[in-house]
Amino acid sequence: MNGIELFNAITGIDGDLIEKSTDVNERKSRFANGGKTVKAKRIAVRAASLVLTLSVIFGVSAVIRRSSPDTELPLDGFFTLKVYARDVYIDGVDDEKYAKRSEAEYIFGRPSADDLKYAGLWISSKAGCGIELNENGTFVFYLLKDASSYKYRSAGYFSISDGKITMFLPEEESAAICELGYFVSYISIKPENDGAMSFVKSNVVLVSAGIEDKTSTDAMDFRNIPWTLDEEKLEITFGGNRSLAFWRKDTLTREDRKYDWDRLTNTVTFPDWHGKDGAEWTGRIENGYLVISSGNKTLSLYDPAKVREMKKATFPFETVLYASGDDTPFGIVFRSDGTYTIGRFDADVNDFSVNYGVYEGIYELDEASSLSDYDGAQMIFLVPTDKYEFLPRGSALRRFEELCGDGEKLIYERDGDNVVLRSPDPEIGIVLCRSQYSVVPPQAY
Amino acid sequence: MDIGKTISDLRSGKNMSQQTLADLLFVSRDLVSKWENGTRTPDYPTVERIAVIFGVSPDTIIDKNDVIFEELSECVADIGGVSREELTKLVNVFLKDVKERSADVFLERYYHLKTTAEIAAEYRIGENHVRSMLSKLRKRLKKHIKESLQ
Numbered sequence: 001m002n003g004i005e006l007f008n009a010i011t012g013i014d015g016d017l018i019e020k021s022t023d024v025n026e027r028k029s030r031f032a033n034g035g036k037t038v039k040a041k042r043i044a045v046r047a048a049s050l051v052l053t054l055s056v057i058f059g060v061s062a063v064i065r066r067s068s069p070d071t072e073l074p075l076d077g078f079f080t081l082k083v084y085a086r087d088v089y090i091d092g093v094d095d096e097k098y099a100k101r102s103e104a105e106y107i108f109g110r111p112s113a114d115d116l117k118y119a120g121l122w123i124s125s126k127a128g129c130g131i132e133l134n135e136n137g138t139f140v141f142y143l144l145k146d147a148s149s150y151k152y153r154s155a156g157y158f159s160i161s162d163g164k165i166t167m168f169l170p171e172e173e174s175a176a177i178c179e180l181g182y183f184v185s186y187i188s189i190k191p192e193n194d195g196a197m198s199f200v201k202s203n204v205v206l207v208s209a210g211i212e213d214k215t216s217t218d219a220m221d222f223r224n225i226p227w228t229l230d231e232e233k234l235e236i237t238f239g240g241n242r243s244l245a246f247w248r249k250d251t252l253t254r255e256d257r258k259y260d261w262d263r264l265t266n267t268v269t270f271p272d273w274h275g276k277d278g279a280e281w282t283g284r285i286e287n288g289y290l291v292i293s294s295g296n297k298t299l300s301l302y303d304p305a306k307v308r309e310m311k312k313a314t315f316p317f318e319t320v321l322y323a324s325g326d327d328t329p330f331g332i333v334f335r336s337d338g339t340y341t342i343g344r345f346d347a348d349v350n351d352f353s354v355n356y357g358v359y360e361g362i363y364e365l366d367e368a369s370s371l372s373d374y375d376g377a378q379m380i381f382l383v384p385t386d387k388y389e390f391l392p393r394g395s396a397l398r399r400f401e402e403l404c405g406d407g408e409k410l411i412y413e414r415d416g417d418n419v420v421l422r423s424p425d426p427e428i429g430i431v432l433c434r435s436q437y438s439v440v441p442p443q444a445y
Numbered sequence: 446m447d448i449g450k451t452i453s454d455l456r457s458g459k460n461m462s463q464q465t466l467a468d469l470l471f472v473s474r475d476l477v478s479k480w481e482n483g484t485r486t487p488d489y490p491t492v493e494r495i496a497v498i499f500g501v502s503p504d505t506i507i508d509k510n511d512v513i514f515e516e517l518s519e520c521v522a523d524i525g526g527v528s529r530e531e532l533t534k535l536v537n538v539f540l541k542d543v544k545e546r547s548a549d550v551f552l553e554r555y556y557h558l559k560t561t562a563e564i565a566a567e568y569r570i571g572e573n574h575v576r577s578m579l580s581k582l583r584k585r586l587k588k589h590i591k592e593s594l595q
Contacts, residue, residue, distance in 0.1 A: 001525055001532075003518030007510075009532035010517075010555050017540050017548065018556065 115160045118180070122187055122199035131189075131199060133158060136226075136237030136245040138256070139167060155243060165189065222261070222268055222283070227290045227301035236290075236301060238268070268292075314338045314365060321419055321432035322347055330400065332432070338362050340382065342400065347433075365412075380412040380421075400430060448492075451506050453481040455499040469498055486515060489560060513558060516579070520587040527594065539589045543582065550575065551582050 116135060123130040130142040140155040156169040165180040179196070181188040190196035222238040229235075235247040238259060246255040260269045268283045274294065283292035290301040315334045322331035322345040331345025331352060343358035345351070352358055364381045400421070411429075413420045422429025456466055463481070467474040470491065479485035487495065489503070489512050496503040503509075521532075540548040550568070553559045554575075559567075561575045568575070 001518075001521035001527065003514035003516065003521070005529065006517040006521045006532060006536075007514055007555065009529050010536055012529065012533040013540065013556070014537050017537065017552065 112160075117182055118160065118165075118187060121202040123202045124197055124199045126198075129153075130202065132239075134237075134239035134243075135223075136239045138239045138243055138245055140239075140243070222285070222290065225290075225303050227303060229299055229301050234301075314363070320350075321421075323430055323432045332400075334363060338364065380410050382410060447483070448486060448507050448511070449481040449483040452477075452487075452495060455495075455501065455506070456481075459499065466495075466498070470494055488512070509558065509560070513555060516583060517555060519583050520590065524590060524594065527590075532590070535590050535593050536586070538593075539586050542589075543585070547578060547582055550578050554579055 118133050119135045121130055121132040128143065132140045132142070134140075137157055137159065138155060139158045141153045143153050154169055156167055158165055158167045160166075160180060163180055164177055166175055166177050168175040176191060178192070179188075179190040181190070181196070186198045186200045188196040188198050225237065227236045227238075236244055237247075238244045242258050242260065244257050244259050246257055257273055258271055260271060261267070262269070266284060270281045270283075273281050277295050279295040281292055281294040283290055285291075286300075290303075292299050292301070314336050318336065319334040320331060321334075323329055329345050329347060330342060331347075332340055332342045334340045340361050340363045341352075341358050342361070344353040346353045361382055365379070410421050410423060413422065419432045420429045421432060452466075456463070463477045464474045467477045470477075472491075476485065480487050487507075489507070489509070492507045492512075493503050496506055521527075527535075540551065543551070550564060553564045553567075554561070561579070565575045
């Protein structure tokens with residue numbers, strides 16, 4: 001068969017799919033403006049399986065009293081719910097009782113700085129339960145066996161807005177909206193049509209498979225930091241419940257994975273995450289970076305807060321490198337203001353070739369001190385501000401894109417007048433020459 | 446429309462060598478040669494760049510639908526003896542099975558015939574990401590069709 005036959009078959013697909021597709025502009029605009037406009041489409045009403053999280057809490061308190069943790073939890077009303085990436089839309093059915101929910105829209109993400117006061121493990125001895133609100137926007141609900149023993153019950157995402165907390169249980173596809181109060185020694189959570197519950201801050205934190213004293217100096221170094229691989233693409237935040245949130249910013253999707261932590265070596269492992277060769281991923285803090293690796297693949301993630309604190313290190317003067325030879329020649333200019341320009345380079349005239357586009361970005365060196373003798377190897381972090389999608393296959397420019405496109409740090413290694421820009425994988429790199437002359441990038445055509 | 450001959454004619458009309466065109470496009474001369482003798486076909490973004498170089502519309506070089514057909518042919522290249530109705534049913538099931546957003550992007554491309562750049566702009570995502578999504582969807586559709594017919 002050929003593509004035309006499949007194309008013809010596609011022209012006959014179901015009308016409802018096309019209707020949804022032509023209606024997609026609504027969803028596009030919702031993605032585009034961060035979800036401020038809502039027209040939640042009503043999907044099949046799920047009358048039986050949607051459980052509000054606070055009903056879980058109150059249900060569990062009832063469960064505790066009955067000493068029957070596996071008892072079916074009570075239901076709380078009817079509403080429809082739809083999840084678009086990290087946006088959750090809740091739509092009421094044609095029942096006035098729930099009508100106000102039809103206007104609700106919630107975006108789950110990392111809590112704002114103002115919300116961080118809610119982070120931590122909170123326990124309610126009265127109800128025999130605990131709830132942990134993590135800085136990565138996840139929560140875990142526990143049954144409390146005794147003062148220092150917890151049993152995992154359920155987990156999901158939460159967001160806080162206007163004094164209300166919305167909690168979403170992915171497995172149940174249900175959400176709850178509750179009034180949230182913060183007091184000096186406790187928080188209160190009040191579901192609709194029910195009384196408030198109070199939770200006091202626990203003096204322990206939950207780690208891996210156990211419980212740890214919060215005051216321990218043997219604290220975990222990974223948690224509650226939005227480790228960032230590339231400002232535009234990926235963020236990993238470890239919660240205190242062996243659950244990490246994995247944001248893909250380019251696709252606005254969120255994944256959750258489990259992790260384990262070895263407190264002796266301060267090493268994190270990912271039991272459900274393996275490289276292509278089946279090798280396990282492990283991570284540890286190295287020089288302020290979270291370095292995770294599997295086989296010979298290594299990713300270095302940085303803590304944006306720490307990077308902001310760092311003094312930006314750049315080359316002290318304009319540095320021009322160019323590649324020549326059989327590959328399409330290209331050049332890169334690093335400026336002392338932290339910007340760089342890349343483009344097709346004509347070594348004969350020591351300038352970017354006219355009539356070709358040039359592309360911009362910002363860069364940072366990790367150690368200014370090593371620049372004194374300008375020798376040896378150091379790390380250089382390139383962040384393109386232009387898209388490198390223009391780069392063609394099979395050229396040095398394309399290889400450059402592959403080197404820096406995913407935001408990995410490059411190693412800048414000088415050997416005489418030659419410089420090698422390479423990824424942490426020693427097999428991947430480009431040899432460039434240093435130019436003694438400055439160039440002025442031409443205007444892109 | 447013979448894409449290779451069109452490119453060759455445009456190039457000859459400008460007295461331009463294959464090497465010069467290759468240089469302008471950051472590709473190898475060998476690839477330009479393959480385009481012109483029909484053993485390879487440039488992707489649409491490359492066609493757009495070629496069009497800019499020769500000052501013509503991309504439609505002069507390639508029919509957008511040809512690109513669509515080429516992409517879709519991946520899904521059914523080694524499949525035969527399936528009626529159009531049956532194929533439609535399989536696509537229906539496939540699109541209902543994938544995530545809604547993926548189905549939207551698939552339909553934007555193969556039903557509404559939008560370019561990857563147009564889809565990327567509308568969804569505010571990278572064009573490479575759109576291409577990657579479409580590539581994965583085509584592979585999944587191919588697998589789905591093959592498995593359904595077994």
